[in-house]
Amino acid sequence: MRESESLAELKRHGLIEGETICLRHQAPFGGDPIAIEVRGGLLAIRLSDAQLIMVEPI
Amino acid sequence: MDAGIGIHQVALVGSPNSGKSSLFNVLTGSRQKTGNYSGVTVEKKQGTLPGIDGQRINVFDLPGAHSLNGKSLDQRIVSDLLAGKLLGEEVPNLLVAVADASNLEKSLGFVIEVQAIGIPMVLALNMFDLAESRGLQIDLNKLESVLGCDVIPTVAPTGKGVEELVARIQSRLPELENYQAKPSSLYSTPEAVFSRVDEILNLVTINKIHSDQFSKTLDKVLLHPIFGLPVLGLVLLVMFQSIFAWAEPLMNLVEISFETLGQSITQVMPEGALRDLIVDGAIAGVGSVIIFMPQILILFLFIIVLEESGYLARAAFLLDRVLRKFGLHGRAFIPLLSAHACAIPAVMSARTIENHRERLVTILVSPLVSCSARLPVYALLIGAFIPPKEIFGFLGLQGLVFFALYLTGLFAAIVMAWALRHTVVSGEESVFILELPTYKIPSIRNIAVGLWIRSQIFLKRAGTLILSFSILLWFLASYPKAPESYAEPAIQYSFAGRLGAVVEPIVRPLGFDWRIATGMVPGFAAREVMVSALATVYAIEKNADGKELEEDEVESLLGSNISRDWSIATGLSLLVWYIFSPQCLATVAVIRRETNSWKWAGLYFFYALALAYLASFLGYHIFLMAGLG
Numbered sequence: 001m002r003e004s005e006s007l008a009e010l011k012r013h014g015l016i017e018g019e020t021i022c023l024r025h026q027a028p029f030g031g032d033p034i035a036i037e038v039r040g041g042l043l044a045i046r047l048s049d050a051q052l053i054m055v056e057p058i
Numbered sequence: 059m060d061a062g063i064g065i066h067q068v069a070l071v072g073s074p075n076s077g078k079s080s081l082f083n084v085l086t087g088s089r090q091k092t093g094n095y096s097g098v099t100v101e102k103k104q105g106t107l108p109g110i111d112g113q114r115i116n117v118f119d120l121p122g123a124h125s126l127n128g129k130s131l132d133q134r135i136v137s138d139l140l141a142g143k144l145l146g147e148e149v150p151n152l153l154v155a156v157a158d159a160s161n162l163e164k165s166l167g168f169v170i171e172v173q174a175i176g177i178p179m180v181l182a183l184n185m186f187d188l189a190e191s192r193g194l195q196i197d198l199n200k201l202e203s204v205l206g207c208d209v210i211p212t213v214a215p216t217g218k219g220v221e222e223l224v225a226r227i228q229s230r231l232p233e234l235e236n237y238q239a240k241p242s243s244l245y246s247t248p249e250a251v252f253s254r255v256d257e258i259l260n261l262v263t264i265n266k267i268h269s270d271q272f273s274k275t276l277d278k279v280l281l282h283p284i285f286g287l288p289v290l291g292l293v294l295l296v297m298f299q300s301i302f303a304w305a306e307p308l309m310n311l312v313e314i315s316f317e318t319l320g321q322s323i324t325q326v327m328p329e330g331a332l333r334d335l336i337v338d339g340a341i342a343g344v345g346s347v348i349i350f351m352p353q354i355l356i357l358f359l360f361i362i363v364l365e366e367s368g369y370l371a372r373a374a375f376l377l378d379r380v381l382r383k384f385g386l387h388g389r390a391f392i393p394l395l396s397a398h399a400c401a402i403p404a405v406m407s408a409r410t411i412e413n414h415r416e417r418l419v420t421i422l423v424s425p426l427v428s429c430s431a432r433l434p435v436y437a438l439l440i441g442a443f444i445p446p447k448e449i450f451g452f453l454g455l456q457g458l459v460f461f462a463l464y465l466t467g468l469f470a471a472i473v474m475a476w477a478l479r480h481t482v483v484s485g486e487e488s489v490f491i492l493e494l495p496t497y498k499i500p501s502i503r504n505i506a507v508g509l510w511i512r513s514q515i516f517l518k519r520a521g522t523l524i525l526s527f528s529i530l531l532w533f534l535a536s537y538p539k540a541p542e543s544y545a546e547p548a549i550q551y552s553f554a555g556r557l558g559a560v561v562e563p564i565v566r567p568l569g570f571d572w573r574i575a576t577g578m579v580p581g582f583a584a585r586e587v588m589v590s591a592l593a594t595v596y597a598i599e600k601n602a603d604g605k606e607l608e609e610d611e612v613e614s615l616l617g618s619n620i621s622r623d624w625s626i627a628t629g630l631s632l633l634v635w636y637i638f639s640p641q642c643l644a645t646v647a648v649i650r651r652e653t654n655s656w657k658w659a660g661l662y663f664f665y666a667l668a669l670a671y672l673a674s675f676l677g678y679h680i681f682l683m684a685g686l687g
Contacts, residue, residue, distance in 0.1 A: 006489040011248035012125040025281040029379040039163040042494040
């Protein structure tokens, strides 16, 4: 339930299949949340939500 | 929907970082008023534009939204209103979609989603200068034909393109008397939306935008995993030091003006109850609160600048981990910081938090943060009981204590959040997504409009609530008149003195005397009334003593009066009381409205009251043991 909600919200912010993303910053205290570059903007997300995103290095 | 009445409705839609509000400020100037959408507590900002046919055009600023399918209250308001599902609100005749030209990859998504609803639309490509300076070149004519709507590049801070936008709005309206909105589900999924955006951008882009090097460089420092937090701490420290340092000359000016006013009235008017009412009641009471306006404006100045520059979102990013430990959302930082100005907008800004429980906790704890109305009380007590020493040669001790009070309030808020999240409002955390916009130099106009609106609210409060309480308190403190034979100060014979005497036994364990007790009663309505109440009580008491009353003594000597009459422990205990005590009535009312329940408003009131009593009691006895009695 929570996962599908998170996934929908991530998609609405441009995190959809095929996008190129880039890890830019990690917050103090263990690097959570993180800031990633998506579709030309900077987006902060928590690691627990970031786990829902499948990435492959390019 | 009914355009027949002749007043056209134009609505601005766009994402929170598109500069939509900034454009709205340019369009409507200071001729704007804020209200609520019917049935909900989302703030509705309205203004007007002249139409070509001499009719007024109503312009309103819809809450910022990323998507029509979003879950937050703000986003649901936008989608419901545009779909005609918000009862009591008209569907706008024309939309001005505002998109951040420097981030079209994202901002165009919401634009085409909105356009699919079918309401006629004009697109403002805002911050076009920034986009151009970063190399963006697009074929505007092609964009117009692909989208099928007018596209106008704008630069809100300089007003560039705004005239053209207004002309386009004016000319489009008459032909839109009776349109039929045809809701469509063309772009129901984010995948469909963004692939359409990519398609459009491929067609119209001549030269792609390059990334903002300035923001990248700045973020290397400000979002640094080690240096980020100390920098944030420094920013906040400077902010609180400035409130004391910069405001002083302005405060002196206000003080002199009110003294002069009081003196000239004393000279002109014959002696009697009416003169006492005006000088001791109205002028002493209102003056002792207006004097803090410079400090309040400086506080708002910082908050507006931090928000406009893009740093506030970064602070939420840096602090999310800490806030999450206490069951709060990183976004709660924004209400918690705004609460330093006023709890009411803070409680309202919590609606950007999508999860109901996290929002509720933020609402319940935000009023613990020291708001600007506590400034008069803090400033008076710090001025009276903390010596103006310098530490390390550059930090003022008074400013430091002030900073400590604010930190205590903030700390209490997050600890209380933890307690609430583990008891009455438990539940799992929600998704956390935060946009970090590129850094921008705040526009002077937005700062000016923001400060103007804040001063209006504050002056209105001083002119109505505080003035009436001052007069009421003067009356309660002056009547009934003590008989000649009465040995004690006359005020103890009055209604206020008697009321204070009833409350005094309850607050005596906290170190408070009957004068403080007298001030605390109206202080529940609004904190700053406490100061004017004390000013009134002292002004009247001195009169009754038969001493010749110097006009400047009415207000400026309040500080020296209390430092003479109270022990340091009492002064500090009162400071502690005002960190926690439940206030003001308007805050309780807004909690009731935002949570739609007296239960939560009552919970706030009673937990804060208990906290204040306990902390003051402990504080007083610790200070006594430390030999400050």
